[in-house]
Amino acid sequence: MSHPLASPPPGRPPRITVVGPGAVGATLAGAFAASGAEVSLLGRPGPHLDAIAARGLLLRGRETGVGRETGVGRETGVEVRYRFPTAYDAGRLPVPDLAVLCVKSQHLLPAARSLRTWLDQHGTDVLVVANGVPWWLLSTVERAGDDAVLRSVDPDGELLRLLPPERVMSGVAHFSSAVEGPGRVTHLSGDRLIIGDPAGGISDRVHRCAAALSAGPVHAEPSADIRRDSWEKLLGNVNLNPVSALTGATVLDILDDPDVRHICAAMFDETAAVGTALGIESAMTADDRLDIARKLGAFRTSMLQDADRGRPLELDAIVGAVRELARRTGVPSPTLDALHGLLALRERVRGRGETPDS
Missing domain, CATH: 3.40.50.720 (NAD(P)-binding Rossmann-like Domain)
Structure with a gap:
């Protein structure tokens, strides 16, 4: 109650x-x-x-x-x-x-x-x-x-x-x-x-x-149905946040690049499949969600703002948790795995105080 x-x-x-x-x-x-x-x-x-x-x-x-x-x-x-x-x-x-x-x-x-x-x-x-x-x-x-x-x-x-x-x-x-x-x-x-x-x-x-x-x-x-609302927001954050933190690009830059938008759409589809496996259904498509984000213009995601300030990233809650759920439900997540691995490596290198020239 x-x-x-x-x-x-x-x-x-x-x-x-x-x-x-x-x-x-x-x-x-x-x-x-x-x-x-x-x-x-x-x-x-x-x-x-x-x-x-x-x-x-x-x-x-x-x-x-x-x-x-x-x-x-x-x-x-x-x-x-x-x-x-x-x-x-x-x-x-x-x-x-x-x-x-x-x-x-x-x-x-x-x-x-x-x-x-x-x-x-x-x-x-x-x-x-x-x-x-x-x-x-x-x-x-x-x-x-x-x-x-x-x-x-x-x-x-x-x-x-x-x-x-x-x-x-x-x-x-x-x-x-x-x-x-x-x-x-x-x-x-x-x-x-x-x-x-x-x-x-x-x-x-x-x-x-x-x-x-x-x-x-x-x-x-x-x-x-706050579960669905939370998941539908995640369907945008799970791709745009890590991609922006990895590249330093605004959302507009990301979505105006066809190849990078394709990566974001793949991460959307994998996350949506996990939601379906959990019983969290959404009629939203990758294009629907990414077009909503694009209307907000050239903004810097919260993860990019944290990366700019050298703060720890919410990588586990936004991407790692989806990967955990994918494994629990048997849903393949190759694109999520790749982006998570790249950004986690970036964070480990940054944590050691290294730079590309060091």
Whole structure:
């Protein structure tokens, strides 16, 4: 049974803590605040969170609430500066009604651990907005054997124990944002956040969460089949993200090259076949998905942004997990295997501090 999103006392707006105020998290923080929520930020120590604590979050974009009175931000042109309580430690923030986790897959387990008191003692609900194959997926399908743990993203099953599917909502972001510098985020394009329960259907907590994004620059869409929505986004990320990180190319560059587009289509087809084997059906074709991505223009994928900054890549959650599922279901994945191997090698070489000239 799903847990309803905690209702605030009469007269108090919902309290929402965004965990991981990077590009996506900061954009959602602004959207929740513009809709009237009391927003706080929980993040790792570093210049970005320090800048937000000292000067506020500067959110820039064509839909950042210009022309609206947010009550928490000072509007200047197409920019809004928000002042949010920030902390490195959850114990220093008010207990929220909802925690929104917007961290990379490799940071999801420590983030979940940091919220344990809120979850166990206060019933705080959780919305996880992340790329890649969800850690809970195998616990909601019947065609992948008895082991419900997705080892490539949750090696010991601890994440599944901390955040079982009935305890969380899952979010699929269809917007693009970028951190331009410490405390500065630009909302580039798109405005959709799909929200749903892993087990399917649309619960009261999903409706409440969507209502908390009623007036901001990101619009929530409740979904009765978040597994399919997550997989359909993966069908674009599984190819464009690793190819962009490997080549340094924008999505427009990738899709305007016929040979590279063919590689992306092959990765789509292999991933779609895995989804079918798991019982996750989609009518979307490779051309459908790649044409949607092309309309977003010359943007740099999240994996390419991480590669540019020398950060670890979400390779396991976006590609490795699909390969694991392919092996569990007996689906061939030669193109996924090749791209995964090349990018994993790139990461190992980079990790040793080597360059092509060294």
